[in-house]
Amino acid sequence: MFKDLLQEVVENTNGAVAGVLMGYDGITVDSYVGSDFGLNVETIGMEYSVVLNQIKQAAEMLDIGAAREVAVQAETLTTVIRLLNDEYFVALAMHPTGNIGKARYLLRTNAEKILETLI
């Protein structure tokens, strides 16, 4: 069921190549990988889970409420992440030329569905 939702986001976002639903402990719940993607999306999620834990700490220190969304653009990969709750996040891996706006929109609108299914 999660895979279907991840697939929906990946296939409807220009430039998206893979998505993963993961805990902040780096353990994957589910993932979906589109065609011709050279990286392991679970490895991406694991690396960013460390970053997200740091961001959650920073948000707490700064008293700016919960972190909801993170986007990182590197030279060959853009990653858009939606923090779902205290336990899980969804990360979408994209080509650098991909449509980040669409990615953010679809992650936000699908977050509710994923949360309902998670709980």
Add this chain to the structure above:
Amino acid sequence: MFKDLLQEVVENTNGAVAGVLMGYDGITVDSYVGSDFGLNVETIGMEYSVVLNQIKQAAEMLDIGAAREVAVQAETLTTVIRLLNDEYFVALAMHPTGNIGKARYLLRTNAEKILETLI
């Protein structure tokens, strides 16, 4: 001179409240704070410098080239960060309803000017 560039970015971005040019060691080069901003932009920069060091490590591990841009949306503060080089970054603090697209554009286009002045 840096303050002028930071001011230009802050004042031309809807919802932006402050900007800081900082090293990844958390030491401020310069900052500009617009009116009615309750948080210390240097504290924001310092908290995110820890996050950015983690992101640089993740990018290296994943072999996705250098990280160029990071955006974090929390409930009451959005932060858009441009990583200038191996030493410095610029962080822009914004209201959550601010124009992230304009922030990214102005940070990218001003990055060159800031870099020229830094070196």
